[in-house]
Amino acid sequence: MPKKIFPLDSSKKFEDQELVGHNRWHPEIPPVATVKPGESFRVDCREWFDGAIVNDDSADDILNAPLMTVHKLSGPFAVTGARPGDLLIVDILDVGPIPQEDSGPLAGQGWGYTGIFAKNNGGGFLVDQFPDAYKAIWDFTGQIATSRHVPGVSFTGLIHPGLMGTAPSAALLAKWNKREGDLIKTNPNRVPPLALPPEPQFAVLGSLAASEFDRVAGEAARTAPPRENGGNQDIKNMSKGTRIFYPVFVDGANLSLGDLHFSQGDGEITFCGAIEMGGFIDLRVDLLKGGMDTYGVSENAIFMPGNVDPRYSEWLAFSGTSVTLDGEQRYLDSHLSYQRACLHAIDYLVKFGYSPEQAYIILGAAPIEGRLSGVVDIPNSCSTVYIPTAIFDFDVRPSAAGPHQIDPGIGAPRSNNK
Incomplete structure (x- = not known):
């Protein structure tokens, strides 16, 4: 096991740990540790809400989730010799739930x-169709996820960090x-908002000096x-075995990460669409000096996905085009066409006995594939959603026998408050 350089005690809150991470982006947040190129290390990560979401049959915690407190990030980690213009190489050696805490x-x-x-x-990707708060709890058995709130479904998790980046x-x-x-x-009054401005309240800025806190908190990005x-x-797909090349913008690169997911469908469409968890991640870092200019990577990381994807071979796919639900034509709107593909998949799964919310949760949590299938055939873009058929305990394919009817169980709990 690599040396652990960022430990988390499960009995303590994030801000009460020996080493404190952060929940905002700013170049002046001090690194918690320094690593050398070629070095491997382990980092503990806290679930993005730091325990505010609990294992029960209520969604009131989702309704009242403290969004100004997220994400609880581990880091920053400085890399010796990293300078602006370099590419930081990050290898994900391993990643999983909290070890030895079942x-x-x-x-x-x-x-x-x-x-x-x-x-x-x-809100979420389909917020106009699903404006209320719901929750599903998933239990882990090895790499398999099942839920009392979404019966008839089990799948292999593709564990990955939802968030990683340089300062x-x-x-x-x-x-x-x-x-x-x-x-x-x-x-400015849109609900949900168009973007999130800097918010000093609930900012966590690591070991930043108190004299600088108010200024930095007022500048730091969500x-x-x-x-x-x-x-x-x-x-x-940024999972075990992945190699990522991040642009470096500050001395030391100051890498941070968190928001681990046990599984997720492409798009994380319910907003908290993945299966959220805390856990650990093992990393190795290296540098490509001057790599941003050499490879034309002036912004946004490039990466080589790992090869641990679940081996699903049969899929049921749904398509959508850029036409609104009330029939308005939009020009090559890929966001809209993906929404329509997801809604078509939800409508289909409802025919098997799922509630619309259960079907929506399946698309967010299970390893569905989302694809931008056509972006040139004016006026309609075409997007597709591929659902692996093997995740269901019954035959989900169309047949002359009609849809199998599942027992939806207790369902996904809905918040009692609006």
Whole structure:
């Protein structure tokens, strides 16, 4: 086992640990440790809400989830010799739930969760069709996930970090804040909001000096979206065996990570669409000096996926085009066409006895494949959703016998409050 350089005690809150990570992006957040090129190390990661979501049959915790507190990131980790313009090579050697803790109150202790977030607290990809808060708990048996809230489904998890990235430079941070602020101004009262501006309240900034805290907290970017530094990309194939090449914007690179997922469908469409958990990740880092210019990677990471994907061979696919539910034609709107493909898949699964929310959760948590299938045939883009048929305990394919009827069980709990 590699040396653990960022330990987390499951009995303590994130901010009470011996080493404290962060939940904002800023170049001045001090590194918690320094590693050398070629060095391997282990990092513990806390689930993104630090225990606010619990293993029960209520979704009130999803409704009231403290979004201003996320993500709870491990790091930053400085890399000796890294300079702006380099590429930081990160190899994911291993990743999994909290070791030797098969039960307990924290996600990652033998269980995880998927949430459909309420429209007034995060929302989701299909927020207009699913505006209320729901939750599903998943139990882990080895690499298999099952849920009392979504019966008839089991699948192999493709475990991965949802969030990993390097620190932005001061100039890059200012660019983020300017462009996202400009977007917010176009519709400042939108629900859900168009973007999340800096929010000093609940900021966690590691070991930053108290004299600098208020200034940095007022500038630091929220961790919700992916950006040029990587960040919250939620790429399910960035799993064990993956090699990632991150642009370096500050001395030391200052790598941070977290938001581990036991499984996820492409798009993480319910907003908390993955199976969220805490756990560990083993990494090795190296440098390509001057690599950003050499390979034309001036922004956004490139990566080589690992080869541990679940071996599903048969799929049922659904397509969608860029036409709204009320029949309005949109021009090559791939976001809309993927929404329509997902809604078609949900409509289909409902015919087997699932509630729409259970079907939505399946698409968020199971290893579905989302594809941008056509983007040139005006006016309609075409997107597709591929569902592996083997994740179901029954035959989900169309047949002359008609849809098999499942017992939906207790269902996905819905928040009692709106």
